[in-house]
Amino acid sequence: MSRRLRLGAFMRPVSIHTAAWRYPGAFPDANFNLDHLVRFARSLEAARFDAFFMADHQAVLNMPIQALKRSATVTSFDPLTLLPALAMVTERLGLIATASTTYNEPWHVARKFASLDHLSGGRAGWNVVTSGNPDEARNFGREEHWEHAARYRRAHEFIDVVKGLWDSWDDDAFIRDVSNGVYFDPEKMRVLGHKGEHFSVRGPLNVARPIQGWPVIVQAGASEDGRQLAAETAEVIFAAGSRIEDAQAFYADVKSRTAAAGRNPDHLLVLPGAFVVVGDSDEEAREKRARLDAGVHYDSAIASLSVALGTDASAFDPDAPLPENIPETNASKSGRDRAIGIARRENLTVRQLAQRLGGYGGAAMVGTPKRIADEMQAWLEGGACDGFNIMFPYLPGGLDDFVTKVVPELQRRGLHRTEYEGRTLRENLGLPRPANRFFQPA
Amino acid sequence: MSRRLRLGAFMRPVSIHTAAWRYPGAFPDANFNLDHLVRFARSLEAARFDAFFMADHQAVLNMPIQALKRSATVTSFDPLTLLPALAMVTERLGLIATASTTYNEPWHVARKFASLDHLSGGRAGWNVVTSGNPDEARNFGREEHWEHAARYRRAHEFIDVVKGLWDSWDDDAFIRDVSNGVYFDPEKMRVLGHKGEHFSVRGPLNVARPIQGWPVIVQAGASEDGRQLAAETAEVIFAAGSRIEDAQAFYADVKSRTAAAGRNPDHLLVLPGAFVVVGDSDEEAREKRARLDAGVHYDSAIASLSVALGTDASAFDPDAPLPENIPETNASKSGRDRAIGIARRENLTVRQLAQRLGGYGGAAMVGTPKRIADEMQAWLEGGACDGFNIMFPYLPGGLDDFVTKVVPELQRRGLHRTEYEGRTLRENLGLPRPANRFFQPA
Incomplete structure (x- = not known):
């Protein structure tokens, strides 16, 4: 079997193209219409996508009102509120939400993702961002955004605290011994007791350890700090689309950083964004x-x-x-x-x-299903990626084109699954379930 | 038609009774099992309950480990993660989540409740608490909990900011004018620009105005500060269960405070908790x-x-x-x-x-459906309440007893609806849709 592409769908905004909502036949409210989003999620699952991926901002986009008034993104569901709803209408599709480490508390992030992971049967992923939109500061009591290096220092500690909270309970802590009236084994409750530069968090989290151990950690930073954070802590990188030569260099760089950090490079998947426009002819x-x-x-x-x-x-x-x-x-x-x-x-x-x-303005794949499959295959086999985060040009048409035309071509070539391998996002991505940091085997 | 009871279901924990999970035939994991929770929500909707109500703590309960290890509440879903899921399996049931004003940011609370309100078709309610569990402080960087009066000052401002963010967009702001490429009318975007004692929040929120205008505001504080906050800002009070004489005095007090605050007392509903154990005989x-x-x-x-x-x-x-x-x-x-x-x-x-x-240890109603209906009727007609938040003794049995035995008796007496009056929680509770603070009629 040939190596397979991992396919995420970049779904907030549902199309990154600013004029998508004006395309003939498009749903102008696709970004903020639950029925449409349910339809999209079901289509993606039927096409065996790995995940539904939601970006996020804690502000409207920072642009002048004359541009902003043309943007469909000004009203968008909070990812961690939408994804539990979509968990109820899908069974295998991964559900990746963005949450910022800059304007959040680790407790809230740990608890919500742990809850989503349980509710979805182990399909949650956390896209860790440090907030690129400087206007977020002003919605959280600050005049100025935190500077880049400070955001990344905070992110390192934040991720560590969140993982520690996810490890609050051993996987078998909840014994629910009805006859003796013991709900959990106290030896299997782990009090984090974190005291660091940015955070003091005692724990334990009041949610059982996630089904996946930890929801899958995703990152998108391309800077030096971002690459290093990803190499040390991430399992999926949402990379910028670019020329294949640049993508190969990026891929080699982050894989080698991952190995240098003492991790298996196969456990960090690199998925560049791919804006795909499909036609029956080029x-x-x-x-x-x-x-x-x-x-x-x-x-x-x-x-x-x-x-x-x-x-x-x-x-x-x-x-x-x-x-x-x-x-x-x-x-x-x-x-x-x-x-x-x-x-x-x-x-x-x-x-x-x-x-x-x-x-x-980013990199695009435009052409017949064959041309697009050729290009994706060249990237995968050329060491430029482990798959793609697909960006649909408009919806539903652009999404329907991809799942009905490109997906079958990829499947025919053995480059994309026809059935999910597992039940959890980790299982489908081929990522290991992490051990509990507190657990000492007897 | 006689005046009707409003019925909430107190569902986190699913039973407040500490030994509920040990009752013969009970689901020991009822508090943390999505399938069970879906079943409960559907039963409550079939019984025409107003709302599914979730308490919350940002810590495990503050009790010694020898008691804690017997508690089914140590693992519970985050309310704002569970309720979007339950919105997908219900159509009319209100969905009330607790969120603390002490260990949260107004932006996050405004955004998540606005998202839930849209996803559920206007069924969201926010139970405002100031965090009664002092252990929460230690999960948010503090050694000591904020003192009572400081928490209430912060709560006043917090609620005001959240309502202001919900009013970021006029109800008709999103015109989606495809031919001219204008997504919203810039005149109908409202930038809050709040600068106060506790918060500086610019806005606008990146979610359209909630379907209900504002999700229904619920509070449970019984202290002097709590009553006054409720009189000024709440629409539902979840009151402590007590003797009818005490409930009458509480009811009269908060209704009179509400009038004194310049509000219609009918727009603050008082729902005491009622722990109900039903038998075919007393x-x-x-x-x-x-x-x-x-x-x-x-x-x-x-x-x-x-x-x-x-x-x-x-x-x-x-x-x-x-x-x-x-x-x-x-x-x-x-x-x-x-x-x-x-x-x-x-x-x-x-x-x-x-x-x-x-x-x-709180007040309980124990007996036949007739006895319980008599008691509820006496409270309603005696000016002690506008309805109840029902606490089930164990699940599913205690819930099933209530919906199959007490509810029909209440309906027979005209004390409980047989069909929902409206689509939104506000419509069912008989509460007005609030005006946008920024909107000036032409």
Whole structure:
């Protein structure tokens, strides 16, 4: 059997593309409609996805009101409130929620994920973030966001405390001895007694040890601090989409950091984001993408292009090609070169380029199911990933295209399961169940 | 039509009686078994209960390990994680979760309850507590619990901030204008900008205004501070069970405080806890209760009796009547007199009295469905309550007895609905939908 792809579905927002809600036939309220979300979760389970993955912010997105008013993300369910509901309409699909270590307490995070893990029969995952949106600070009593290094120091300790709370009870602590009236074995209750730089947390947690031992730990940080935190503590990395060469370098780097941290590199899975637009022909797929990008309002689009180029693009003719000789500035050279490269390669007008960047500017796979499967296979076999977090261009159409067209092609090649291997998210991802830190075998 | 009882079900713990899990035929894991909890919720909805009500602690109960090890409450689902799951298997039942204002942030509480309200179609309620369990402090970085008055000052501001966040969006803010690419009307987004003694919270919340405007606000405080907070901000009071005369005085007091606060007293419903043991004869009901109390371990029981009497009861003959001439001490005279009164009235041995107090020492209704309905009717018509929060003695038996025997008797008398009046918890409770504080009618 060939090695298989792990497939997550990036579902908050349900589409990362800012104009997804305007696509012909799309559900404009897909991001905030329970019935739709239930339908999506069931489709993903039928397609044997590993997990439903929800990003999160503790604020509306930090953008000017003229752009914000066009965003479908301003009203979104809290992930840890939605996922228990979706647990009731699915049986095997993993349920990964984002929770910040910066504006939270370890007790709350430990307790909610432990509860979700029990309610879902062992399908919970925690995407650990340190809050990239600086506006979150102002919803939690601070004028300024914590700086990057401080957030990561706090995250290290936070994760350690949460894992310690999950280990509050041995797996067999609850004996429920009716005849003697003993509910649990006191020897199997573990009081954490943590006192550290950021937190003092006594424990024990008032929830039994999670079915998975610990919910699966997911992270997305790409910075030096982020990579190191992931290597030491994460089991899945949600990586940024990029060129395969960059992805290979990233993959090699985090796997080697994981080994250096004394862990088995196979126990850290790297899943880059993949924005996938499927057509029955490559031409049809490109047309879908162009139609989607055309829904990005020009005000937002041109602002994104100006940022990418490091120069004010609002004076350019929207319907002409990008001018030659864009000046170099202090802005990111790679971002500028990438934008110019896209425009030249795809022969885009200024408007089209601006809408591309303002819609979803990251790496994409666009084409027939065969082309997409080829590309995914090349990444998997080329040491660039262990699978992907799929981003759907619009919903339900983009999701339906993926599960009805790409998934069967991947299954035909042996690159994707046709049945779940196990009952828990860990079992399906091939990750070990962690030992309880307090447990000493007799 | 006569005035009707409002009925909540006190479901965390599923039974407040410490030996409920040992009762013959009971589910020992009822408190932490999703399948059982789903069954209970469906039974309550079929019986047209107003709400499923979950207490909560952010710690295991503060008791010695020798008593704690006999408690079924040490592992319990987080209410805000369980209730979204139960929302998926019910349609009209209200879903009330406890969340503390002392060890939480207003943003998180606002967001999770708003999400639950949307997911459940307008059935969420927030039971506001200030954390009665002092051990919670040690799970949140403090050696000592906040003192009572400070907790209540914080609670006032906390509730105000949460309501302000719920009002972040006008009810019709989300226009989703596909053709013009405008998702919401910026005039209808409201930035709270709160800066107070305890909290600085900018907003807006990233969830649409709850279906109910605000989830129903519930409180349980009986102290002077608690009553005043409830009169100013609550819509339901979960009151302690007591004698009808005390309940009448409490009812009159909080209704008059509510009027004095400029509110309609009908918009604050008073629901005392009622521990109900049903039998086909009064004798059978008393036997059930005696069997239940007999499950309380004597170590825990005698400790409870010693506390109630203010004297060490461990030297008393367990199988003899309570000695005459229990000395008066500094302990609560009312608690001592009450304990002695129960022993004399019911002719209990020391062991039986101790087990009564160690199981559930509060007020109870024990007898035939007719006797219980008579008592509830007398409370309702006597100005002692607007309904009850029912506490089941053990599960499933005690719950099944109530819904199959007492509920039909209440319905026959017109004291309980046979169909829900509305779709939301507010509609069923007869509570108005609050206006948005920011909305100025044109």
